[in-house]
Amino acid sequence: MNSSPKRTAGSNEKAHRKQGPVDLSTARQMLPLVRSIVADIVDSKKNLLDLATEQEKLDRNRRQLEWSARDRRYSLREEVAKAEQNYGSALTELDQLGVSLVDLTNGRVDFPTRINGRSAAFSWQLGEEAVAHWRYTEEEQLRPIPKDWEQGTPLRLRSN
Numbered sequence: 638m639n640s641s642p643k644r645t646a647g648s649n650e651k652a653h654r655k656q657g658p659v660d661l662s663t664a665r666q667m668l669p670l671v672r673s674i675v676a677d678i679v680d681s682k683k684n685l686l687d688l689a690t691e692q693e694k695l696d697r698n699r700r701q702l703e704w705s706a707r708d709r710r711y712s713l714r715e716e717v718a719k720a721e722q723n724y725g726s727a728l729t730e731l732d733q734l735g736v737s738l739v740d741l742t743n744g745r746v747d748f749p750t751r752i753n754g755r756s757a758a759f760s761w762q763l764g765e766e767a768v769a770h771w772r773y774t775e776e777e778q779l780r781p782i783p784k785d786w787e788q789g790t791p792l793r794l795r796s797n
Contacts, residue, residue, distance in 0.1 A: 657749070659735070661786055664748040664759045664768045667734065674731045675744045675763050681724035682741060688717050747774075 659667070695702065695710040702710065731738060737747045737758070744763030751757060756774045759782070761767075770779040 657735075658751045659748045659759065660750065661759060661768070661782065664750075664761075667736070667748070668761065668768055671731070671734065671736055671746060671761070672763070674727050674734075675738070675746055677727040678724065678731065678738065678741070679744045679763060681720055681727060684720045685717065685724060688713060688720060692717065747772075749774075 692710070692713045695706060695713065699707075699710065728738070731746070735749060737749070739745050739747050739760075740762070745760060746762075747758035747760050748768065749756070749758055750771070752771065752773070758772055758774055759768050760770045760772055760779055769782055771782055772779050
């Protein structure tokens with residue numbers, strides 16, 4: 638399910654290395670890779686739910702199945718195992734980057750940081766263009782990133 642050429646083969650075999658606090662610039666630089674991983678996680682989870690529904694239906698009617706449906710029932714086990722492997726690999730890859738998945742349904746992640754000496758996170762959700770919010774880790778409230786935090790952050794150049 639790797640959907641981005643920036644992800645390297647065997648990246649899950651690298652040593653586990655949780656990173657410390659991330660600054661805004663780094664979070665934004667990580668976003669293309671994180672976006673790809675989160676999309677894989679959400680897609681894999683949806684695929685697993687769809688396969689589980691189909692498997693349950695086939696298992697319930699297993700004694701009345703035609704040969705093609707029986708064959709499908711057995712092949713589903715392999716598909717489920719592959720989808721579980723993809724899901725687990727993507728979760729591990731995200732964890733190795735030090736990014737936390739905080740909402741699987743919406744694909745929301747937190748990049749850990751410190752703000753005013755407190756534990757905080759820059760927050761991004763699948764479908765958003767950029768990392769544009771932050772929150773203290775003990776709070777749910779998302780706040781927009783102030784403009785003055787942008788200093789030193791590379792700006793995207795617009796094409797004419």
